[in-house]
Amino acid sequence: MPDLLIELFSEEIPARMQARAREDLKKLVTDGLVNAGLTYASAGAFSTPRRLTLAVEGLTANSPTTREERKGPRTDAPEAALEGFLRSTGLTRDQLEARDDKKGQVWFAVIERPGRPAAEIVAEVLDSSIRTFPWPKSMRWGAGSLRWVRPLHSIICLLSDEAGATVVPLTVEGITAGNTTRGHRFLSPDAFTVTGFDDYAAKLRRAHVILDSAEREAAIRQGAENLAFARGWEIVPDDALLSEVAGLVEWPVPLMGVIEDRFLDLPPEVLQTSMKEHQKFFSARNQKTGRIEGFVTVANIETPDDGATILAGNQRVLAARLSDAAFFWQNDLREAKAGMGAWAEGLKSVTFHNKLGSQADRIKRIAALARELAPLVGADADQAEKAARLAKLDLRSAMVGEFPELQGTMGRYYSLAAGQPENVADAARDHYSPLGPSDAVPTARVSVAVALADKIDTLAGFWAIHEKPTGSKDPFALRRAALGVIRLRPNFPVSVILEKQVERGLLAAANQHAVGFRATIRINTPDAKVLEEAVDVIRTFPLTEKGEVWTKEAHEQFLEVREAGELYYLSSAPEDHFERFNGQAKAGRPENIAADLLSFLHDRLKVYLRDQGIRHDIIDAVLAQPGNDDLVLVVNRATALNAMLQTEDGRNLTQGLKRAGNILAQAEEKDGVEYSFGADVKFAETDEERTLFAALDTAEPAIKAAIAAEDFPAAMTAIAHLRAPIDAFFEAVQVNTDNQIVRRNRLNLLHRIRAAGQQIADFTKIEG
Amino acid sequence: MTSPNRPRSFQEIILRLQNYWAAQGCAVLQPYDMEVGAGTFHPATTLRALGGRSWAAAYVQPSRRPTDGRYGENPNRLQHYYQYQVIIKPSPANLQDLYLGSLRAIGLDPMVHDVRFVEDDWESPTLGAWGLGWEVWCDGMEVSQFTYFQQVGGHDCRPVSGELTYGLERLAMYVLGVEHVMDMPFNDPDAPIPLTYGDIFRQTEREYSRWNFDQADTDTLFQHFKDAEAECARILSADPVDGAGRTIPMAHPAYDQAIKASHIFNLLDARGVISVTERQAYIGRVRALAKACADLFVTTEAAQA
Structure with missing residues (x-):
């Protein structure tokens, strides 16, 4: 049983790609080997910045001989059919056998494939694995045509067993596989030969390369913690950074430095982010002060001065970076204290989406919606609107410009500096939440109003411009926004709000078209006279200054002049704005778009409830009810119904309700009338009927009251009391009796059952 | 150190x-x-x-x-x-x-x-x-x-x-x-x-x-941009055969105009007179010039192996 060692030695592989590349190499090669008939005991993949390595143990030395029989055409079939068969089997005519089959004589081919040595298979599999490797981005180099993530320099492809090691003969675009590699770029640059994986890993270690990234991560973590411990500090854990740094070094040497006092007043998030993003430093916290006061950088080399030069250089770069950060912080604070007006102004020229306008446009829409939502979520309307207007202003701050991931965090600091109350400032930090399914959900009222407004505006805006998620494509994270809306628990009807916000989105889109139209004319008209005439046309419609949502009247005038404007629209334009506009104008009215958006929210709600163990038919039964645009109501109904259906009473009641509904539906179809009124107990013939009348008299107001109070468990209890009378009724009574008066009365009684059920859900949709 | x-x-x-x-x-x-x-x-x-x-x-x-x-x-x-x-x-x-x-x-x-x-x-x-x-x-x-x-x-x-x-x-x-x-x-x-x-x-x-931020005359710059663009297009579309019957395509003079347009765009950008919507379009125009110059250059002597 030989072992296989593969090493692909290249220039530096991006750290972020290494983990995936290890998996891909393992899968491509082992799948290829297995498909060719080999088996193996185990396989492990490794990476350093300069190499991808695969070790396969216990590989079979040969693939087995296989024998396959294949049936071909009849012996009297046309020549062409036989030729095709010979081509597909790779045999000649005299190698075929004629055998008797049900339909006469038929050609049979017996194809024998002798087993092949592992080396031959390995060479083919590795060659194709290299050529088809799924790098996220790959490149060519020099005069060759091979693609790899960065230039590939050498290949080890070695089969070894008790008898020794053999290089697998293989040449990929001029690179011939061998048994040599190199160590650390600076510490051990010389080439050396290896005889198998253990020898390889051991020699690499001597050559200052730790092959296993997990081992490098452990060494970095341990080294950093030891350095921190010696000072009474602790390392702020960061697994993503650890894995990235481990992908940047072959020989990790952690070095600890101290942050200069003058920077310690910066917010801790700023220190941590600056050090991580720019320099890939770990942050060290002083346990006594609770502040971040130090850092650990990980060098890739041991030096004669024990890293003193490296640390001094890093410290110097850090000082320059933090000077910048301190400069941003001071300038931002000054702007914040002045009320952030310049930022609000600046966001007019920052595009949110080219069809939806600027961030300032977007903030206006969100603020208007936040004000409308405030009374519905129990927030003060003025505060909600204020918070929405401020929440994204930090996007224009120098600090967030430098570190986008600090959006919101800085917004809170700056809102506080601007003298805003805590709850308004908190909304800046919290209105992006929840971001994921397990992310914390804000509960402060103002934050909830702004968070809901932010997400609903995003959904409504992209729905207005037909940028909906399709399949696996969701570039604007709209599914996440929808889930955010659901998790924020809006317990009020959302249809009107969606419609209003879609309309705001449509107006924004129309405004953008006008802006784009003007810009296109300016850019594409070399002839000054034509330009002037075109601008005259533009002047005839009252497009307000860019960034302001224009009015409906302006919109209509725009439609009128656009044909005139088209005369001046040159064909060299990069995109045809009017085509796009027309497409959009046809796309439907706000209420239709909002209805479509609501059904998207329902789809996400189904996914959300299914994750909580509620069956889809229960959700459908609830969604079929009026009031389904109140998402919290839907959740509560579904939860209560789900609980009821867990009980025997509930299941039986459902059967009774469905039976009542079916009989009624059949009778209504047959008779062409709707039985919906006038059941009278005086026409009741049996005790079971009278009992049911009495039970309904009690249950109906109880259900109604419970529903009105949105107390769904109580409604379920009330309707559950109907189970026994309904069962007894169906047991004892024949609905479709010959006496038409009695029959009609019974059908009308069934209607009362159906109506009672419909207050809760559409039970016909419940399965089973 | x-x-x-x-x-x-x-x-x-x-x-x-x-x-x-x-x-x-x-x-x-x-x-x-x-x-x-x-x-x-x-x-x-x-x-x-x-x-x-x-x-x-x-x-x-x-x-x-x-x-x-x-x-x-x-x-x-x-x-x-x-x-x-x-x-x-x-x-x-x-x-x-x-x-x-x-x-x-x-x-x-x-x-x-x-x-x-x-x-x-x-x-x-x-x-x-x-x-x-x-x-x-x-x-x-x-x-x-x-x-x-x-x-x-x-x-x-x-x-x-x-x-x-x-x-x-x-x-x-x-x-x-x-x-x-x-x-x-x-x-x-x-x-x-x-x-x-x-x-x-x-x-x-x-x-x-x-000068970059406050003084560069934007009307003049816009005009220069258009001039460079037009001259680039003119050079590229000129007959490669000159009056004396020599074949001399002019990739480098055309490329000079592309460089010029690019720098003028940078100046206009610094003056803050290019809106967000226009920005991409201007970059696209410079790219179109650079590409057209590249298209011509690859046909010339200096691009042959």
């Missing part, structure tokens, strides 16, 4: 790079005589990266980025600065080693420093160009950009050029241990008339910052 090998001035670093790359066989060219945003714009890179002919050049390129002007006050930012550019086609297998040799030549010994190749893909929307490579870190500081060109002007690069770009001021400040660019010795500090970077450029940074 102190060693006898350490250079003493900005110009010494440049001279050492010139000598080093000359010794590696590069043609040491002079800067291109037009305003450009980066050394890549020099036709020795943009155009010569195209086609099959081998090429090796190194040069200093004065570069202008009007929006980076800080009136000479920022320790690191300048609207006019120098790049050192090396371009070799096809990229040699030992290009990384050659590069590391250049660091040694200017006093950065990789046995004492921490030199790292950190992923950084390069793209120039105005040139229709992209490549893969790294930014090179020395002790946590980016000292160079290292790129394998994949496409230029919309054309696949075959063979591939290797491009090295050193930001000279930043690199030199690190090697010389200077905190503010204006304090950096330009010539030898012991020269009879020692000059700092600031002695030479503080005033020009102030003057150009004012």
Whole structure:
């Protein structure tokens, strides 16, 4: 049983790609080997910045001989059919056998494939694995045509067993596989030969390369913690950074430095982010002060001065970076204290989406919606609107410009500096939440109003411009926004709000078209006279200054002049704005778009409830009810119904309700009338009927009251009391009796059952 | 960091790079005589990266980025600065080693420093160009950009050029241990008339910052942009056969106009008169010029293997 060692030695592989590349190499090669008939005991993949390595143990030395029989055409079939068969089997005519089959004589081919040595298979599999490797981005180099993530320099492809090691003969675009590699770029640059994986890993270690990234991560973590411990500090854990740094070094040497006092007043998030993003430093916290006061950088080399030069250089770069950060912080604070007006102004020229306008446009829409939502979520309307207007202003701050991931965090600091109350400032930090399914959900009222407004505006805006998620494509994270809306628990009807916000989105889109139209004319008209005439046309419609949502009247005038404007629209334009506009104008009215958006929210709600163990038919039964645009109501109904259906009473009641509904539906179809009124107990013939009348008299107001109070468990209890009378009724009574008066009365009684059920859900949709 | 090998001035670093790359066989060219945003714009890179002919050049390129002007006050930012550019086609297998040799030549010994190749893909929307490579870190500081060109002007690069770009001021400040660019010795500090970077450029940074941000006449610039664009198109569409019957397509004169348009766009950008919607369109127009020049260049003598 030989072992296989593969090493692909290249220039530096991006750290972020290494983990995936290890998996891909393992899968491509082992799948290829297995498909060719080999088996193996185990396989492990490794990476350093300069190499991808695969070790396969216990590989079979040969693939087995296989024998396959294949049936071909009849012996009297046309020549062409036989030729095709010979081509597909790779045999000649005299190698075929004629055998008797049900339909006469038929050609049979017996194809024998002798087993092949592992080396031959390995060479083919590795060659194709290299050529088809799924790098996220790959490149060519020099005069060759091979693609790899960065230039590939050498290949080890070695089969070894008790008898020794053999290089697998293989040449990929001029690179011939061998048994040599190199160590650390600076510490051990010389080439050396290896005889198998253990020898390889051991020699690499001597050559200052730790092959296993997990081992490098452990060494970095341990080294950093030891350095921190010696000072009474602790390392702020960061697994993503650890894995990235481990992908940047072959020989990790952690070095600890101290942050200069003058920077310690910066917010801790700023220190941590600056050090991580720019320099890939770990942050060290002083346990006594609770502040971040130090850092650990990980060098890739041991030096004669024990890293003193490296640390001094890093410290110097850090000082320059933090000077910048301190400069941003001071300038931002000054702007914040002045009320952030310049930022609000600046966001007019920052595009949110080219069809939806600027961030300032977007903030206006969100603020208007936040004000409308405030009374519905129990927030003060003025505060909600204020918070929405401020929440994204930090996007224009120098600090967030430098570190986008600090959006919101800085917004809170700056809102506080601007003298805003805590709850308004908190909304800046919290209105992006929840971001994921397990992310914390804000509960402060103002934050909830702004968070809901932010997400609903995003959904409504992209729905207005037909940028909906399709399949696996969701570039604007709209599914996440929808889930955010659901998790924020809006317990009020959302249809009107969606419609209003879609309309705001449509107006924004129309405004953008006008802006784009003007810009296109300016850019594409070399002839000054034509330009002037075109601008005259533009002047005839009252497009307000860019960034302001224009009015409906302006919109209509725009439609009128656009044909005139088209005369001046040159064909060299990069995109045809009017085509796009027309497409959009046809796309439907706000209420239709909002209805479509609501059904998207329902789809996400189904996914959300299914994750909580509620069956889809229960959700459908609830969604079929009026009031389904109140998402919290839907959740509560579904939860209560789900609980009821867990009980025997509930299941039986459902059967009774469905039976009542079916009989009624059949009778209504047959008779062409709707039985919906006038059941009278005086026409009741049996005790079971009278009992049911009495039970309904009690249950109906109880259900109604419970529903009105949105107390769904109580409604379920009330309707559950109907189970026994309904069962007894169906047991004892024949609905479709010959006496038409009695029959009609019974059908009308069934209607009362159906109506009672419909207050809760559409039970016909419940399965089973 | 102190060693006898350490250079003493900005110009010494440049001279050492010139000598080093000359010794590696590069043609040491002079800067291109037009305003450009980066050394890549020099036709020795943009155009010569195209086609099959081998090429090796190194040069200093004065570069202008009007929006980076800080009136000479920022320790690191300048609207006019120098790049050192090396371009070799096809990229040699030992290009990384050659590069590391250049660091040694200017006093950065990789046995004492921490030199790292950190992923950084390069793209120039105005040139229709992209490549893969790294930014090179020395002790946590980016000292160079290292790129394998994949496409230029919309054309696949075959063979591939290797491009090295050193930001000279930043690199030199690190090697010389200077905190503010204006304090950096330009010539030898012991020269009879020692000059700092600031002695030479503080005033020009102030003057150009004012002009770039406040004074450049935008109507004139818009007109210049259109003129350059029109002239570029005219040159490209001119009959390649001249009056005397000679076939002389004019890729380089046309490309000059593309460079000009690009720089005028940068000036307009610094003046803040290009809106967000217009910005992409202007970049697209410059790219269209660069691509058209590339289309013509690949048909010319200099692009043949």
